[in-house]
Amino acid sequence: MTISRSVEDVPLNNFHKLLTIRSGGGSFVDGYVLSIIGVAMLQLTSGLNLSDFWQGLIAASALIGIFCGGFLGGWLTDRLGRKNVFFVGPTIFILGSLAQFWVESAMALFLLRFLIGMAVGIEYPVATSLLVEFLPRKYRGPRLATLTILWFAGAALAYVAGNFILSAGGDDAWRLVLASPAVIGAILFAVRMGTPESPRWLLSKGRAAEAESIIRQVYGPDFSLKNLPEQAEAKKLSVWNLLHSGYGKRMLFVSVFWTCSIIPVFAVYAFAPKVLQALNLKGDWASFGSVAITLLFVVGCIIATRLINSIGRRSMLIQSFLWSGLALLGLGAFNSGSEVLILLLFGAYALFIGGAQVLQLVYPNELFPTEIRAFAVGVGTSLSRVGAAVGTYLVPISLETLGIAQTMYAAAAVTLVGLLVAWALAPETRSLNLQQAASLT
Known part of the structure; x- marks a missing residue:
């Protein structure tokens, strides 16, 4: 008997769970490699005699790489397929991280961090589009949001592992710290072996037989292309749809809210010891x-x-920007307060910004159709990192010239912009299937 229900209404199965791990592993490595530089920065600065200029540039280099990698990854993923691009990121993570062990100059480290950033930029469009195109609608939001949790889990491990390596090593322990992501990259490469191509992408390329074979493999022998209803009205789209027929407005929304949600976070992660030191938190x-x-x-x-x-x-999204922005205002106003107060306000920011963080990967994957989904995620990734790179580069300069209070006020202002954009443009997509969420009508 043929099952008439959509593949978006099936229960979560073991394939979906494994694919979440395979896709989320990229976010985990991303959080690790982007945060580990903050752990190594103090010892690294001494080891390579870095000026303030090079400290800022090296901290921002991965973000610059993400800008380039996002565009490239989105373009390649929509043209070559999700599966083919799925192994590019892990390969670069391994090679680029190992090469950092032998760097002898600021320029060499900048270039390697830029390359690793490109790998991160490639990861976002390929991993999220592959995952969302298999997931049932009920689990789409939570599972995509899980990737953000894995990002912060990777960042947390970076601080724990990085500080352990620094305490156990000597003056050159920073080299081991920066090379450590190669281990996680190797594990990720192995875990991704055997991942199938997205049936939705195959159909967009006219490869119906292959798409149906994968559908039966993943969902069971009673399922076929008939259970993928959005393809009944599939139409050819180009990247220019991002700027026309309503997609330009969606791209504006995604890029701005994504940028405003990560600028303060990335700045804090890149220079956490300096920021906390400026807020009178020293030593332990x-x-x-x-x-x-x-x-x-x-x-x-x-x-x-x-x-x-x-x-x-x-x-x-609206509540997240509102309450996290108020916490940043508090850090600016009470910057000379007690250690407990500072940690409470920073903790409040960390908790409330979680809503905006998890939606970074949910909204762009839901608001664009299969033909341009990965490219849209790549563009959002790239454009958001422009602001993040500039903000990260300016943190040490701002702390030196303006002070911690004005730096925190600037972060709060960025969050306010995100709040206004969310209020004006954020749609609601929680109960829609992918076709409905991506539709302009």
């Missing part, structure tokens, strides 16, 4: 504070993941 307070705040980011994302289907995407 600074070390434990970095780990505690990172763990609270994870907790905030976990809470947001559990609430995403109940309170909706739009409400979550």
Whole structure:
């Protein structure tokens, strides 16, 4: 008997769970490699005699690489397929991280961090589009949000493992710290072996027989192309649809809210010891504070993941920007307060920004059709990193010239912009299938 229900209405199976791990592993490595530079920065600065200019540039180099990698990854994923691009990121993570062990100049480290950033940029469009095109609609939001949790989990591990390596090693321990992501990259490469191509992408390329074979393999022998209803009205789209017929407005929304949600986060991760030091948290307070705040980011994302289907995407985004922005204002106003107050305010920011963080991967994957989904995610990734790179580069300069209070106020202003854009443009997509969410009508 033929099952008439859509593949988006089936229960979550073991394939979906494994694919979440395969896709989420990229986010985990991403969080690790982008955060590990903050752990190594103080010893690295001494080891390579870095000026403030090179400190900022090296901290921002991976973000610049993400800008290039996002465009490239989205373009390649939509043209060559999700499966073919799925192994590019892990390969670069391994080779680029190992090469950092032998760097002898600021320029060499900048170039390697740029290359690793490109791998991160490639990961976002390929991993998220592959995952969302297999997931049932009920689990789409929570599972995509889980990737953000894994990002912060990777960041937390970076601080724990990085500080352990620094304490156990000598003056050159920073080299081992920067090379350590190669281990995770190798595990990720192995885990991804055997991943099938997306049936939706295959259909967009006219490869119906292959698509149907994978559908039967994943969902069972009673399923076929008839259970993928959105393909009944599939039409050829080009990347220019991002700027025409309504997709330009969606791209604006995704890029701006994504940028505003990551600028303060990336700046904090890149220079966590310096920021906490400027807020009068020194010694053990600074070390434990970095780990505690990172763990609270994870907790905030976990809470947001559990609430995403109940309170909706739009409400979550607005509330997240509102309360996290107020916490940043508090850090600016009470920058000379006690250690406990500073940690409470930083903790509040970490918890409340979780809503905006998990929606970074949910919204762009839901608002664009299969033919341009990966490219849209890549563009959003790239454009958001422009602001993040500039913000990260300016952190040490801002701390030196303007002080911690004005730096925190600037972060709060960025969050306010995100709030206004969310209020004006954020749609609600929680109950829609992919075809409905991506439709302009």
